[in-house]
Amino acid sequence: MNKVKGGYFHKLLKVDLSSNTWEVEPLSDDFISKYIGGRGFGAKLVWDNLKAHNFKIDPLGKENLLVVAPGPFTGLYLPSSGKTSFISISPATGIYGDSSMGGVFGVEFRQTGFDALSLKGKAPELSFLFIDDRDVSLVPAPELAGKGSLEAEGLIKQRLGDFTIHVAVIGPAGENRVAFASVNTDFGRNAGRTGVGAILGSKNLKAIVVRGSKDLPVYDLKKLNLETNKAITYLRNHKFFKFWQEQGLMCVIDYANNMGILPTHNFRDGSFARVNSINGFTMESKYKIGDAACFACPMACSNICLVKEGKYAGTVVEGPEYESCAMLGSNLGIDNFAAVLRANHLCDELGMDTITVGNLIGVLIEGYETGLLSLKDIEGEPLTWGDDEKVMRVIEKIARREGVGDILAGGSRKVIETWPQLSPIISQIKGLEQSAYDCRAAISMALGYATSDIGAHHTRAWTIAKELEDGRDWSLEEKAKLVIFHQTIRPLFDMFGVCRLPWIELGLNENHYAAFFSAVTGLDYSLDELMARSRDIYDLTRLINVKLGISRKDDQPPLRWFKDPVQTGPLAGKVLKREEFNTILDIYYQLRNWDAEGKPNPEVEKIFN
Ligand code: SF4
Numbered sequence: 001m002n003k004v005k006g007g008y009f010h011k012l013l014k015v016d017l018s019s020n021t022w023e024v025e026p027l028s029d030d031f032i033s034k035y036i037g038g039r040g041f042g043a044k045l046v047w048d049n050l051k052a053h054n055f056k057i058d059p060l061g062k063e064n065l066l067v068v069a070p071g072p073f074t075g076l077y078l079p080s081s082g083k084t085s086f087i088s089i090s091p092a093t094g095i096y097g098d099s100s101m102g103g104v105f106g107v108e109f110r111q112t113g114f115d116a117l118s119l120k121g122k123a124p125e126l127s128f129l130f131i132d133d134r135d136v137s138l139v140p141a142p143e144l145a146g147k148g149s150l151e152a153e154g155l156i157k158q159r160l161g162d163f164t165i166h167v168a169v170i171g172p173a174g175e176n177r178v179a180f181a182s183v184n185t186d187f188g189r190n191a192g193r194t195g196v197g198a199i200l201g202s203k204n205l206k207a208i209v210v211r212g213s214k215d216l217p218v219y220d221l222k223k224l225n226l227e228t229n230k231a232i233t234y235l236r237n238h239k240f241f242k243f244w245q246e247q248g249l250m251c252v253i254d255y256a257n258n259m260g261i262l263p264t265h266n267f268r269d270g271s272f273a274r275v276n277s278i279n280g281f282t283m284e285s286k287y288k289i290g291d292a293a294c295f296a297c298p299m300a301c302s303n304i305c306l307v308k309e310g311k312y313a314g315t316v317v318e319g320p321e322y323e324s325c326a327m328l329g330s331n332l333g334i335d336n337f338a339a340v341l342r343a344n345h346l347c348d349e350l351g352m353d354t355i356t357v358g359n360l361i362g363v364l365i366e367g368y369e370t371g372l373l374s375l376k377d378i379e380g381e382p383l384t385w386g387d388d389e390k391v392m393r394v395i396e397k398i399a400r401r402e403g404v405g406d407i408l409a410g411g412s413r414k415v416i417e418t419w420p421q422l423s424p425i426i427s428q429i430k431g432l433e434q435s436a437y438d439c440r441a442a443i444s445m446a447l448g449y450a451t452s453d454i455g456a457h458h459t460r461a462w463t464i465a466k467e468l469e470d471g472r473d474w475s476l477e478e479k480a481k482l483v484i485f486h487q488t489i490r491p492l493f494d495m496f497g498v499c500r501l502p503w504i505e506l507g508l509n510e511n512h513y514a515a516f517f518s519a520v521t522g523l524d525y526s527l528d529e530l531m532a533r534s535r536d537i538y539d540l541t542r543l544i545n546v547k548l549g550i551s552r553k554d555d556q557p558p559l560r561w562f563k564d565p566v567q568t569g570p571l572a573g574k575v576l577k578r579e580e581f582n583t584i585l586d587i588y589y590q591l592r593n594w595d596a597e598g599k600p601n602p603e604v605e606k607i608f609n
Contacts, residue, residue, distance in 0.1 A: 002033040005522025006219030007072035012041075013114040015129065015136065017203050018062060018121030022136045027115060033523055036495040036533055037071035039098050041116045042087025043540045046096065047608055049120075050089070055547045059091040059195075060177055060202035062122045068168070068208065069116040070106035071497025075216050075295065078228045078516050079235060079508065080499035082107055082295030089548075090194040091202075092179040092356075092411045093431035093455050096544045097194030100494050101168070102294035103186035108166040111212025123204035126175070128156060128167075132211040144206045146172050148349035149184040156207055165211045171351025173399040174201035179411035180356035180433075184348060188302075188318025189294065192353040194432065194454050195411070219522035227515045231508055235298055238506045245291060247280035248301030252322035254279050257330075259468055260569030261438040264330040265385060266362030267427050267560060270438050271569030274335035278325055282337050292318055299502060305341050312342040320344045320354075326436035327358025332365065333385025343388070343395060350399035359433035360408045360415065361394055363426050372421045379403050427558040429456035430550065434558065440566050441574040442467045444479035446557045447584050448486065451598075453541035456558075461486035462504070476580070480588040492534040539604045542594070551597045555585060 004010075010032070012025040027041075035044050049065040050057060057064050070084040084106025090097025109117070112131050119129075127140050141159075144152050149171035157163045167185060174181035174197035181197030182190045191197075200206075218224055235241060243251065253275065256262035260270035276282065283303060293300035307315040320328070320340060328334065328343040347354045365383050367373035375382065383390050397405025407418050412428035427434040432455020439445035448461030461483045467474065474482075489510060493500040496517070502508040514527040525533075542550075561576045586596065593601050 002029055002523055004029045004032050006217045007521035008032055008037075008115050008217065009113050011114050012045075013117045013131070013136065015117065015119050016121045017119060017123040017129075017138065017205065020123075020138050024114075034533065035537070036530070037115065038069050038083070038085045038100075038497050039087055039491060039494040040533065040537050041069045042067035042085055042098060043096070043537050043544070044608065045116075045118055046087055046089065047540060047544055050544060050547065057089050059089045059094060060198065062120065062203070064089050064120070064199060064202075066119045066196065066199045066203070067116060068109070068119070070110050071495055072520050073516060074497030075107035075110050076218060076520060077225065077296060078498070079231050079502045080294060080297040080299065081497065082297065083494065083497045083499055084109065085494050085497075086183060086191045086196040088194075088196060088199050090196075090432075090454065091177065091198045092195040092413075095430060095454075095548045095550055096541045097196065097454050098494070099182075099191035099193040099196050101183065101185060101189055101191035102499060103166070103189035104295045105166040105168050105185040105189075105210065106497060107295045108210045108212050110216055111214050112210055113212065113214045117208070119203060119205070121203065126204050126206050128207040128209050129205060130160075130209045130211075133213055141206055145175065148172070149351045150187050150349050152206060153184070153187060156209055160209070162211065165209055167207050167209050169207040170197040170200050171349055171399065173351040173409075174198055175206070176399065176401050176409065177201050178352060178399060178401070178409040179414070180353040182347075182351050182353050184351060188292070188348055190348065190353075192355065193457055195353075197351050218520050220519045224516065224519035227512060227519060231502070231512045232298055234508060235502055235506055240506060241299070244505060245300050246284060248303055249321040249323075250280035250283050250303065250325060253325055256322070256326065256437065257569070260441070260566065260571035261464060261468075262330055262569075263326050263436045263438060264568070265333055266331060266359075266366040266425065267434070267438055268366070268564065269568040270566040270571050272330035272335075275330065277335040278329040278337050278340055287337060287341065294499060297499065299506070301501060307338040307341055310338055312338045315342045315345050317341050317345040317348065319348075323436045324354035324358075327355050327362075328391075331358045331362045331436070332391055334388050334391065335386065336388055339388035339391075343391060346392060346395045350395065352395070352399060355435055356411065356433045357395060357398065359427060360398075360412070361391055363415065363422055364394065364404070364408070366425050367419070367422050370425075372425070373419065377404070377419070424559045424563070427456070427560060429556065429558065430554050432456050437462075437464050438566060438571070439464060439557070440561050440576055441571040443476070443576060443580060443584055444474075444483050446561060446576055446581065447480065447588060448483045450555045450557050450585070451483070451487070451588060453538065453545060459500075460490055462490075476584045477587050477591075480584055480591055483588065484591055487538055488531050488534045491537060492530060495534060495537065536607060539592075539600050540608050542598070543600055543605060543608070546599050551599070552585070555598055557581065
C-alpha cells in the first residue's frame with residue numbers, strides 16, 4: 001500500500017442538487033495513488049456512475065455526474081499550477097468528455113479543503129452553489145437568468161460583497177443547453193470543450209462559487225521550493241520566454257500559416273492571404289493593452305486586448321489565443337482583428353466554445369456558397385466569407401437558440417441530422433469539431449485526433465510540428481508510438497492540475513514533474529510510473545467510450561481529409577490516404593493492446609472495478 005503523505009485532503013465533496021444535500025466521502029490512499037487527481041479522479045467517478053446506471057445516461061439528465069477536479073499541484077508554488085478539470089459524459093458527443101480551465105478557481109476550491117466535487121441531480125430553480133471552508137449551500141439566483149457569464153460573475157461577487165471569491169459560471173448558452181457551452185471564470189478563462197457548460201445548465205446551476213482559506217498540504221516544502229526554483233530559472237532564461245509573454249499562443253498564427261496548416265475557409269485552405277491582419281504582431285501593435293496569467297504562471301501567455309476605434313470600439317477581451325483567432329478569423333475569411341476580438345468576446349459572454357462556433361459557422365458559409373444549403377435554409381440572409389457583422393448575429397442566435405442558431409446549437413451531430421448533405425464538409429470526429437490544425441499532411445496528427453477520447457481535440461496529441469518539421473521519413477509505427485506518448489504525457493498534466501505549456505512551448509523537462517510529485521505527496525513514483533497511471537486512465541476513458549458504443553468506425557478523420565486536397569499554401573494538393581490510415585490505426589491498436597475494433601483487453605476492466 002502506498003502511503004500518501006501530502007498533496008491531498010482525502011475528501012470528495014458530493015452534492016445532490018435535487019435533494020439539496022451534500023456529503024463528504026473519504027478518498028483512500030489506494031484511490032489517490034491509482035488515479036492521481038484531476039481527470040484521473042473524474043474518469044473513475046464517471047465510470048462508477050455509468051456502471052450504476054447500466055451505461056445508459058442522458059448527458060443532460062439529472063443522473064449525469066459532473067466532476068470538478070483540480071489536482072495535487074493546483075495552487076502550489078510550481079510553474080503554472082492553476083488548472084482544474086471538468087469531467088462528465090458530454091452532450092456534444094454522448095461519450096466521455098472533459099475540459100480544463102485555468103485562472104484561480106481551482107486553487108480557491110482546493111483551499112476549501114476538498115480534492116474534488118461531484119454534482120448530480122437538478123436544482124429546483126436557477127441557483128449557484130456556494131462552497132467555503134465551513135459550509136455548502138445552494139443559493140437561488142433567478143435574477144441571473146439570461147445574464148452573460150462575465151456580467152454574472154460580477155453580479156455574484158457584488159451580491160456576496162466579496163470580490164476575492166472565485167466563480168465558475170455559465171452564460172445563456174449553458175442555460176439553453178447549447179451542446180458546446182463553456183464554463184468560464186476570472187472574466188475570460190474557459191473550460192471550452194465538450195459542452196460542460198450545458199451540463200451545469202441542465203442542472204439549473206448558473207455558477208459554482210468558492211471561498212477557501214485552508215493551507216494546501218505539501219509533504220516536503222523545502223524540496224518542492226528547490227525544484228520549483230530550478231524550473232522557473234530555466235523558464236526565465238529560455239530564449240523565447242520574452243516573446244512568449246509578448247504574444248502567447250498568438251505566435252502560432254504565423255507558424256501555422258507558414259507551415260500550411262492554418263484553418264482557412266472552413267479548412268479548405270491551409271494558409272490565409274491576409275494573415276498579417278490577424279497575427280500576433282498586429283495584436284501587439286494595435287490592440288494589446290496588458291498581460292494576464294493563471295495562478296503561479298511565469299509565462300503569462302494571456303493577452304488583454306482593447307478595440308479602440310471603429311464599429312467594435314470598446315470591446316475588451318482576455319484573448320484571443322491561437323485557436324480562437326484561427327477559427328473565428330481565417331477559418332471564416334475574416335481579416336479584421338477587431339471583429340475577431342468582438343466574436344471572441346461574444347463567445348465568452350454568451351458562454352460558448354470558440355473552436356466549435358468557428359467550425360460550424362464555416363460549414364454554414366461553405367454550405368451556402370456551394371449550394372448544399374439554400375437561402376431559405378439560412379433564413380433568407382446570404383452569408384459569405386469575411387462578413388463579420390452576420391457572423392456576430394449567428395453567434396447570438398446560437399446562444400439563444402433562434403432560427404438557424406437552434407440547429408447549430410446542437411453541434412455537428414444535430415447539423416448532420418438536419419442537413420446530411422453537409423456531412424462531407426464538417427470537420428468533426430465523434431461529434432466534436434476539430435481544433436485549428438489541418439492534418440491532411442500529417443498522419444500522426446490525424447491519428448491523434450481520431451483516437452482522442454473526447455473527439456477531435458488537439459490537446460491529447462499535438463504531434464504535427466514534430467512530423468512536419470523533422471524532415472526524415474518516419475515509419476508508421478514510430479508515428480503511432482509518438483501519438484501514444486503524447487496521449488499519455490499530456491493528460492498527465494490534467495491529472496496533476498497544471499498547465500502543459502511550459503513543457504510544450506519552452507521545453508521544461510518532464511522529470512521536473514516527477515520530482516514535484518514526490519515532494520508534494522511523498523509518493524516516490526518515477527516518471528515512468530506516473531506515465532503508467534496516465535496510460536491506465538486512457539484505457540479507462542476508452543472503456544467508457546466502448547461501453548457507450550464507440551468502435552473502429554468512429555476512430556476516423558473527417559471525410560474532407562481523404563477527398564478534398566488542401567487548396568493553398570505549402571501543403572497544397574495533400575490528402576490523407578485511406579489505406580495508410582487504416583494501417584496506422586491497426587498498429588496503434590496493437591501497441592495499446594486493444595483489439596482490431598479498438599476494444600481494450602477484457603483484463604483491463606478488472607483494474608477499475
Ligand atoms: Fe495559463 Fe498561459 Fe500560464 Fe498556461 S501558460 S498557465 S494558459 S497563463
